[in-house]
Amino acid sequence: MTTETTYLTDLAAVLWPCGGLLGTGDGGPRNAPPRRRGHQYLPVPSAHNPRVILPVHDRSAATRGITSFAQNHSLRERLRTLLLTGAFASGVAPLLLRDRLYVGAGPGIEHALAAALDRDLSIAIHLGPPRANRKPVLLLLTPGGRTIGYAKVAVNELTGRLVRAEAEALRLLSEARLPDVTVPRLLYEGEWNGQPLLVQEGLPVGGQTDRPTRHQLLRCVTRIVSVAPVTERRLSMSPYRSALDERIAKLGSRPEVGPLRAALQRLPDVSLCFGAWHGDLTRWNIAGTARRAFVWDWERLSLDAPAGFDALHYDLNECVQAGVHPGVHRWLDSGARLLRDPLLAELGVRPNTVSTVMALYLIDLATRYLHDRQAESGGHLAAVDDWLLPALEGLQERAAHEAVHTG
Structure with a gap:
């Protein structure tokens, strides 16, 4: 078995306590008596490269799963979606x-979600890249095909922390004033098979929404920053710097610790504005119209970070789509231009702090990747020393x- 097929069978053990076996459509899994078989699911595009898991028994849910999880940011992606839905x-x-993927008969995640929400439902599952x-992110649908919401189920310690953090963030955001920004409501929080579970509403994104323009992005960033009181402090006196230094120290003896700590210590002691940041604002987590942004995946929300981090994170992820090294080179210029935009200047981001904020963002990102052990999972940005x-x-x-x- 490959790493990905092992992941699928491990995932099946979380979602369906009776487990699952991989097989083919012509004879089922080996060594599985017919009386013990439950539903069949299709790993798409294959068990060796699964991105979504769709139910064979529910054509409507499978079709909605394809369209709901498709990014459609390029012509190739749109054509793939069209072919699959057809x-x-x-x-x-x-x-x-x-x-x-053959799952055993008996209660599974879909039964638990139906009981928690007190309604009949079908599911389609999104996995994403390693x-x-x-x-797993589960699309929850009524029998008629209407979206109920999305469920997230943890599969290990890291994802457990993130699911719990997102539930807490959604509770906090439900009481925050976010003009022109819509955040999903938390519909349910609990556990499944010993792992944290949450359900949040689906946002009304689709054909009428698109990736944000520069102005829409920065307007959204300023709204998110203001979720927490915006304060101005010298870097050396900020709780943020102390917390970042502690996070670096907890990395222990990793070889990257020395360069990260030295970089943090060498930064000029300028005055910065601090507020909230989403923590993972990318094209996959935001859509909008001319008047409103729809933002989801709040599991990395922090209430104390330099203003502008979200703009830098979005821009970096855009720049590296065609390659990490040329993308980072472009980002060093485009990120600086974003931080000099008048919208961020209104938050207090000054020209003499632009490169300091960018450096702090990279130190913070590197620390996150190292704590999460992203490099071991093959993330294209995760090799921080590269x-x-x-x-x-x-x-x-x-x-x-x-x-x-700079004045």
């Missing part, structure tokens, strides 16, 4: 897709120059 709608998908914080530490060296020089020469 295959499932016509009923030929089970004939074209050979791999199956990374340390990978966890691109992040070199970029950080240049930013330190820029930060020192700006602090002295």
Whole structure:
């Protein structure tokens, strides 16, 4: 078995306590008596590269799962979505897709969710690419195909912390004033098979929404920053810097600790504005119209970070889509331009702090990746010594120059 097929069978043991076996559509899993078989699910595009898991027995749920989880940010992605939805709608998908995940008969995650929400439902499951914080996201649908919401189930200690953190963030945000930004409501929080579980409402995104423009993004960033009281402090006196230093220290004897700590100590002691940041604002977690942003995946919400972090995170993830090294090179310029935008200037982001904020963001990101052990999971940005530490060296020089020469 490959790493991915092992992941699928381990995941099945979490979602369906009676477990699951991989097989093909022509004979079922080996050594599985027919009386013990439950539902069949299709790993798409295959068991060796699963991105979604769709029910063979519910054509409507499978079709909605394809459209709901599709990114459709490129022509190739839109064509793939069109082909898959057509295959499932016509009923030929089970004939074209050979791999199956057979789950045992008996109560599973869908039964627990139906009981928790007190309604009949079907599910489709999104997995995404391999990374340390990978966890199943379940699309919950009524029998008629209407979206009820999305469920997240933890599969290990890291994802357990993230699921609990997101539930807490959604509770906090339900009481926050976020003009022009819609956040999903928390519908249910509990446990399943010993792991944290939450259900949140689905946001009304689709054909009428798109990726945000620069202005829409920065407007959203300013709204998120203001979830917490915006304060101005010198870096050396900020609770944020102390907390970041402690997080670096907890990495122990890793070779990256020395360069990260040295970079933090060398940054100029400028005055910065601190507030909230989403923590993972990317094209996959935001959609909008001209007047409103819809933002989800709040599991990394922090109430104390330098203003502008969300803009830098979104921009970095956009820049590296075509390659990490050229993308980071572009980001060093485009990120600086974002922080100099008048919308962020209104928050107190000043020209003499731009490179300091960018350097702090990279130190924070590296610390997160190292704590989460992202490199071991193959994330394309996770090898911090390959691109992040070199970029950080240049930013330190820029930060020192700006602090002295920029008014």
